[in-house]
Amino acid sequence: MSDQKLNKVINxxxxxxxxxxKGLYIIRYTGLALxxxxxxxxxxxxxxxxxxxxxxxxxxxxSNKQHRQAIAQQTTTMQQQSYTTVFSFIANLKPAIEEANxxxxxxDRINDYKQGVYRLNIAKQASTGIIDSYxxxxxxxxxxxxxxxxxxxxxxxxxxxxxxxxxxHIYHNSAMSLGTIGWATGLYFIAFYVFIYWYPEYAVNWxxxxxxxxxAIKGQPAGQWFLYGLLYTLxxxxxxxxxxxxxxxxxxxxxxxxxxxxxxxxxxFIIPELxxxxxxxxxxxxxxxxxxxxFFFDWQINTFVNSGSLGxxxxxxxxxxxxxxxxxxxxxxxxxxxxxxxxxCGGLAETFGDPYRQLSDNSxxxxxxxxxxxxxxxxxxxxxxxxxxxxxxxxxxSLLGIDTYNLRSWYGFLIGAxxxxxxxxGTYPILxxxxxxxxxxxxxxxxxxxxxxxxxxxxxTNGGQCISCGNCSTYCEMGIDVRWYAQRGQNIVRSSCVxxxxxSSVCPRGVLKLENGPEEGRFNEPKAFTVHEDGVTVNxxxxx
Amino acid sequence: xxxxxIGNGITGVTxxxxxRKATDWDITIISSETEYFFSRTAxxxxxxxxxxxxxxxxxxxxxxxxxxxxxxxxxxxxxxxEDRELDLRxxxxxxxDKLVLATxxxxxxxxxxxxxxxxxxxxxxxxxxxxxxxxxxxxxRAVIVGGxxxxxxxxxxxxxxxxxxxFLVRESNYWDNALPVDEAxxxxxxxxxxxxxxxxxxxxxxxxxxxxxxxxAVVTQEGTQIDCQFVALTPGVHPNLELVKSGPVETDRGILxxxxxxxxxxxxxxxxxxxxxxxxxxxxxxxxxxxxxGRLQGECLxxxxxxxxxxxxxxxxxxxxxxxxxxxxTYGRVPPQLPDGCETFCWQHPDENxxxxxxxxxxxxxxxxxxxxxxxxRHAVCEQWIDEGKTLEYVLEHLGEVxxxxxxxxxxESEIITYYNERYxxxxxxxxxxxxxxxxxxxxxxxxx
Numbered sequence: 001m002s003d004q005k006l007n008k009v010i011n012x013x014x015x016x017x018x019x020x021x022k023g024l025y026i027i028r029y030t031g032l033a034l035x036x037x038x039x040x041x042x043x044x045x046x047x048x049x050x051x052x053x054x055x056x057x058x059x060x061x062x063s064n065k066q067h068r069q070a071i072a073q074q075t076t077t078m079q080q081q082s083y084t085t086v087f088s089f090i091a092n093l094k095p096a097i098e099e100a101n102x103x104x105x106x107x108d109r110i111n112d113y114k115q116g117v118y119r120l121n122i123a124k125q126a127s128t129g130i131i132d133s134y135x136x137x138x139x140x141x142x143x144x145x146x147x148x149x150x151x152x153x154x155x156x157x158x159x160x161x162x163x164x165x166x167x168x169h170i171y172h173n174s175a176m177s178l179g180t181i182g183w184a185t186g187l188y189f190i191a192f193y194v195f196i197y198w199y200p201e202y203a204v205n206w207x208x209x210x211x212x213x214x215x216a217i218k219g220q221p222a223g224q225w226f227l228y229g230l231l232y233t234l235x236x237x238x239x240x241x242x243x244x245x246x247x248x249x250x251x252x253x254x255x256x257x258x259x260x261x262x263x264x265x266x267x268x269f270i271i272p273e274l275x276x277x278x279x280x281x282x283x284x285x286x287x288x289x290x291x292x293x294x295f296f297f298d299w300q301i302n303t304f305v306n307s308g309s310l311g312x313x314x315x316x317x318x319x320x321x322x323x324x325x326x327x328x329x330x331x332x333x334x335x336x337x338x339x340x341x342x343x344x345c346g347g348l349a350e351t352f353g354d355p356y357r358q359l360s361d362n363s364x365x366x367x368x369x370x371x372x373x374x375x376x377x378x379x380x381x382x383x384x385x386x387x388x389x390x391x392x393x394x395x396x397x398s399l400l401g402i403d404t405y406n407l408r409s410w411y412g413f414l415i416g417a418x419x420x421x422x423x424x425x426g427t428y429p430i431l432x433x434x435x436x437x438x439x440x441x442x443x444x445x446x447x448x449x450x451x452x453x454x455x456x457x458x459x460x461t462n463g464g465q466c467i468s469c470g471n472c473s474t475y476c477e478m479g480i481d482v483r484w485y486a487q488r489g490q491n492i493v494r495s496s497c498v499x500x501x502x503x504s505s506v507c508p509r510g511v512l513k514l515e516n517g518p519e520e521g522r523f524n525e526p527k528a529f530t531v532h533e534d535g536v537t538v539n540x541x542x543x544x
Numbered sequence: 545x546x547x548x549x550i551g552n553g554i555t556g557v558t559x560x561x562x563x564r565k566a567t568d569w570d571i572t573i574i575s576s577e578t579e580y581f582f583s584r585t586a587x588x589x590x591x592x593x594x595x596x597x598x599x600x601x602x603x604x605x606x607x608x609x610x611x612x613x614x615x616x617x618x619x620x621x622x623x624x625x626e627d628r629e630l631d632l633r634x635x636x637x638x639x640x641d642k643l644v645l646a647t648x649x650x651x652x653x654x655x656x657x658x659x660x661x662x663x664x665x666x667x668x669x670x671x672x673x674x675x676x677x678x679x680x681x682x683x684x685r686a687v688i689v690g691g692x693x694x695x696x697x698x699x700x701x702x703x704x705x706x707x708x709x710x711f712l713v714r715e716s717n718y719w720d721n722a723l724p725v726d727e728a729x730x731x732x733x734x735x736x737x738x739x740x741x742x743x744x745x746x747x748x749x750x751x752x753x754x755x756x757x758x759x760x761a762v763v764t765q766e767g768t769q770i771d772c773q774f775v776a777l778t779p780g781v782h783p784n785l786e787l788v789k790s791g792p793v794e795t796d797r798g799i800l801x802x803x804x805x806x807x808x809x810x811x812x813x814x815x816x817x818x819x820x821x822x823x824x825x826x827x828x829x830x831x832x833x834x835x836x837x838g839r840l841q842g843e844c845l846x847x848x849x850x851x852x853x854x855x856x857x858x859x860x861x862x863x864x865x866x867x868x869x870x871x872x873x874t875y876g877r878v879p880p881q882l883p884d885g886c887e888t889f890c891w892q893h894p895d896e897n898x899x900x901x902x903x904x905x906x907x908x909x910x911x912x913x914x915x916x917x918x919x920x921x922r923h924a925v926c927e928q929w930i931d932e933g934k935t936l937e938y939v940l941e942h943l944g945e946v947x948x949x950x951x952x953x954x955x956x957e958s959e960i961i962t963y964y965n966e967r968y969x970x971x972x973x974x975x976x977x978x979x980x981x982x983x984x985x986x987x988x989x990x991x992x993x
Contacts, residue, residue: 168704169704170593171596173593250952250953251950462948463922463923464862464923468585470589470600470602471589473599474595483602484602487602501951504950505950509871510871510920510948513948
């Protein structure tokens with residue numbers, strides 16, 4: 001081939017590391033732009049006004065007559081004003097309700113919880129701007145556009161990269177390696193959780209956007225939990241699509257991702273809402289005590305008891321899950337059957353959280369903290385539940401000098417909301433995608449004890465093939481130093497392993513395999529080789 | 545007793561760890577490459593953004609102090625054999641009672657004109673990686689010279705940065721001096737599937753500079769010129785003899801040792817990439833440059849140091865690699881040319897990059913080696929089968945036992961059996977077990993059936 005001709009060939013190849021890549025990147029960045037636009041609009045919706053208080057909005061929001069009259073009286077000046085944002089509106093409404101409370105007799109006082117409900121309901125009624133008339137349009141332009149943009153962003157990867165592990169540039173990407181975008185994302189998530197859990201009255205415009213969907217599903221307007229449930233489910237579904245693309249070479253990941261998408265959509269979102277629509281108790285059939293920490297609360301038990309045979313079934317099913325299903329399935333399959341196949345928290349971690357899995361700290365000190373922390377929560381939830389049941393059956397609210405009501409409200413605040421929500425999900429971009437599951441989830445601790453001491457599950461190490469590269473440890477979302485075991489030829493039997501299977505996928509040398517095998521030989525000799533008289537023998541985690 | 549180890553790679557560190565397990569000697573490891581031991585095999589993942597340098601350290605930093613292993617980050621300039629002392633570049637000299645040389649390798653350069661230009665490099669050390677990061681900024685094309693394992697790694701690395709790559713390979717197929725031709729051809733395709741401009745049977749003639757002494761182009765022996773701003777020289781590595789070249793330690797291509805890793809000087813040992821065995825069993829190379837052999841040699845050397853007279857014998861051979869997206873595992877011996885007295889059975893998937901080759905002896909049909917692409921095999925089972933001389937037919941009927949692929953992965957055992965039965969109609973084999981270990985994975989079998 002002549003030089004001239006050859007150079008022509010090269011010039012043709014030059015722009016063509018991948019023939020169609022340019023167009024695909026354009027599509028990708030278009031998707032990203034749409035996502036950012038959706039996100040910006042979503043954020044902006046929170047600040048939209050005006051807020052105008054009318055008599056009827058107070059009447060629609062409060063059923064208690066005394067409360068209604070007192071609050072109506074205290075808010076007369078507010079009724080002549082228009083507020084530009086929810087923040088200035090609440091700033092006036094909150095003291096007005098407090099003052100109204102002062103005028104009431106002691107027996108009629110509005111408790112803190114009720115005050116919050118009133119603020120939320122009144123603010124929702126008072127948001128009379130464009131969001132009120134076009135809530136569905138805003139839903140599609142913010143949340144809808146965001147989801148669409150994300151999917152458009154993910155799809156071109158099908159053609160840009162061949163099937164196989166693609167962790168390229170994760171540590172060059174600010175969003176996924178504790179860069180500015182990563183920290184900003186974390187703060188955004190945390191702020192979102194703080195609003196949803198403790199200040200939902202500021203999120204009324206968001207709630208309004210999903211009202212039409214709530215009406216369609218259960219015939220009732222949305223509250224903050226409907227909004228949260230919907231966003232949570234969308235996050236799992238949209239990021240589940242990303243998982244399908246990223247791990248399309250691995251059936252294990254395709255199947256388990258489908259599983260968490262299904263359980264979230266059907267069991268955690270649609271079925272409970274439909275139950276409410278049919279006037280049955282709200283119930284997530286796959287939520288298990290002690291993760292479902294209020295399962296034995298008096299109001300919950302009363303709801304079950306008063307809901308006929310379905311209620312009794314729910315009560316018995318819930319108890320059976322904890323007492324029978326968890327030990328049996330965990331014996332055969334390890335805790336993964338729940339944590340990375342069924343659980344809602346796990347579902348979010350495995351999909352929405354997947355881009356952050358490498359941020360989980362795999363140091364020994366983190367492991368130490370984890371063991372203390374997660375088992376403490378298990379002890380705490382057990383004490384709390386015993387206290388609650390004690391009170392339920394005896395009517396006494398004090399057990400060994402502990403006020404059981406205080407205990408449960410503190411548990412709900414510190415563990416149920418702050419730990420599971422704000423820290424557990426809000427810090428994904430900072431602490432990795434399973435901070436709650438590692439450090440806080442009492443059910444994970446319970447499953448983990450069974451997995452560690454009485455289970456057939458382990459990750460088998462393939463003889464001496466480990467090259468200590470560290471991909472497994474880096475991409476372990478539970479912060480297990482998988483390499484520590486693999487390089488010594490030792491099977492990995494750890495209580496925290498949720499069996500996501502990513503260590504096995506990222507291993508370039510085929511060293512790791514998740515297995516349900518015989519209990520015998522599960523804890524093998526921690527040594528890749530045995531040098532003896534006849535040479536070297538490899539220990540492969542099997543009986544010989 | 546003061547044991548000093550020069551080199552903190554897998555060999556040096558393994559030696560130190562095993563000596564520490566058996567003794568309470570003072571142990572010092574000296575390296576000028578990095579402060580702590582890291583996994584050289586993971587360098588590519590740092591460049592590709594899969595990991596950061598921190599992640600490539602197999603042990604946390606507190607490990608060394610906890611195990612009373614003294615680390616010195618310095619360069620050894622000279623060995624004073626008489627006084628048993630080492631001169632360091634920065635710090636004070638260090639004396640030793642026993643000395644282990646585990647100095648590793650250096651990239652090969654074959655005297656090509658222009659091989660020392662800016663923008664031309666090999667990839668072996670952490671410093672090489674840093675240099676490559678600098679050298680590959682804002683370039684239009686890279687050329688790789690030498691079709692071995694490092695070459696394909698560099699190709700994959702550059703591919704993740706969307707840098708066009710021309711890959712010059714001297715042989716007829718990629719790495720066909722190590723792989724049988726079917727396998728080598730499969731990897732050719734895999735490289736081209738990644739839009740890498742693979743040129744087989746192409747030799748480098750010279751590398752041309754620009755006005756600033758940087759690489760501007762390469763010229764092949766056929767006389768074609770390829771413009772590029774980066775050249776990776778990856779035609780293998782050779783023992784790093786810089787430290788011992790001028791001293792009394794006997795060397796040839798590597799530091800000469802016996803099967804106990806002893807050099808010609810008392811109490812000086814060498815192991816790993818830098819060591820060359822004076823005598824080797826038939827067919828084995830005298831220099832071993834793999835992660836696994838480094839680890840094995842380190843362990844065996846430690847036993848010898850601690851008084852156990854144990855000749856190095858690496859047992860049944862194994863190795864692995866990943867060619868772009870294709871994983872490769874090998875057990876026993878599968879050389880590119882079929883050895884005398886051996887026959888081969890090779891199954892290849894019609895569409896996917898899956899291949900299983902099993903070599904066996906003609907006489908008793910005992911298996912001698914496995915080559916597996918895109919399928920994971922159990923190390924211990926392969927070793928046991930080779931060791932026990934199981935026949936090809938036994939192995940095929942029990943393929944389920946050796947399968948190490950992840951759960952739910954497509955299984956091809958029955959296709960392989962069918963392929964065999966079509967080739968040998970008089971020997972109808974039957975798959976004894978689809979999958980699982982020794983028939984005990986009942987639940988998994990049900991789940992994946």
